[in-house]
Amino acid sequence: MHLKINLAMIECLSMKKIIIIGGGFAGLSAAKKLCRIRNKLAITLIDKKPTSDFLPMLPDIIGRDIRPEALSFPIQGFCQTLGINFVNEAVASLDLENKRVSTDKNQYEYDYLIIASGSQTTFYGKHELKTCAYTLDCVEDAKKLRTQLQQNRSNTYIVCGGGYTGIDVATSLQRYLNKHSKEKNIIIVEASPSILGPLPEWMKQSVLNNLRRLNIKILNNHTVEKVEGDNVFISGEKTYQNAMLIWVAGVKTPDYVQKLNTEKDNKGRLKVDRYLRINESCFAIGDCANFSCKNQSLRMAVQFSIHQGSFAAQNIIRSIAGKKLRKYRPLDLGYIIPLANNYSCGKVLGINIKGRLPTLLHFIMSIYRSWGLRNKLMVLRDLV
């Protein structure tokens, strides 16, 4: 799998301009691989944020008192160490034909582009909810949510979205409230007939039993209609007064990706070929790419983002060297639904597991995948 970069191959490389959009798992992984031959490449990483946020542990800022700074990794320092250029700007549009990236401030030209700008919350056209709902897209969002909890203004917390993030958030809220001896209502609102949509039945049952134990109410086949002040209106249900809305009902790719005139799925993820490209000079990886394998789209997950980052980087090096590109073959290690009362469940290496073991594995993997020793140690210290 690993590319052997021999001298002859490096000789073939001229100073190519490479741009990576997004400093998340996929983007940083690509940068790390490409920097091995940084003397032959001009690499620029662009991100709208100065930090790379460790998203899988955002609910733990609420439920487990993880310090926000433990989950924020400064991109500038990382790029400096790798010897690559970092630009802290938001990409506004792409001109794939003329190989140009436009940000809110500048324009950049590239020979090869890697789109790794992940996904963000979608309100499915209910724009008015944006201003009154809390989201969980980055560390700043988790901090805001925690501050709001500390102010203790609401009696009811409505989590809109019954996917694994919604479940994790709801149980984290309950953990926080129990710890501070506060009795409040937590309600998960899910538009479809069941939480955790495509997951196996045993897993759904395990999560449902757990949520029942935690006194978290689930409203399937319901949606949030509107919010007026502290009142949250649920379709066909009563209105919850003095309530707070946390919206984790789905994601889409950033606007500049949605605007591209290329094939996408219903979330706006870019459909890539087996080399992870959308055209000869542009690769798309991580959450903003849709790689289809045996007619099934690969799910959004950290393991695939990291692997695709280094894989796309290797293919760029091969392309510059005039070598045949390699086909991407995903390796699925499994997944875990983390629950904050430690009764998690998941499927790891093909084995169904539930209880404390998946919780432990989730945190071991989170520490392993955190960027930077300082962040790893901070997470470890806050967890124990």
Ligand SMILES: Cc1cc2nc3c(=O)[nH]c(=O)nc-3n(C[C@H](O)[C@H](O)[C@H](O)COP(=O)(O)OP(=O)(O)OC[C@H]3O[C@@H](n4cnc5c(N)ncnc54)[C@H](O)[C@@H]3O)c2cc1C
């Ligand atoms: C709350 C939560 C919990 C999760 N839990 C898990 C879990 O337990 N296990 C798991 O495998 N996955 C989990 N995920 C999903 C996982 O975090 C994603 O699959 C992963 O982060 C995708 O990596 P990425 O590099 O593609 O994108 P990201 O990590 O989202 O990085 C994208 C980067 O692009 C930048 N960006 C976006 N738009 C622009 C722009 N216009 N211009 C410049 N920069 C831009 C962003 O600032 C960001 O730094 C979770 C996600 C969330 C939100």
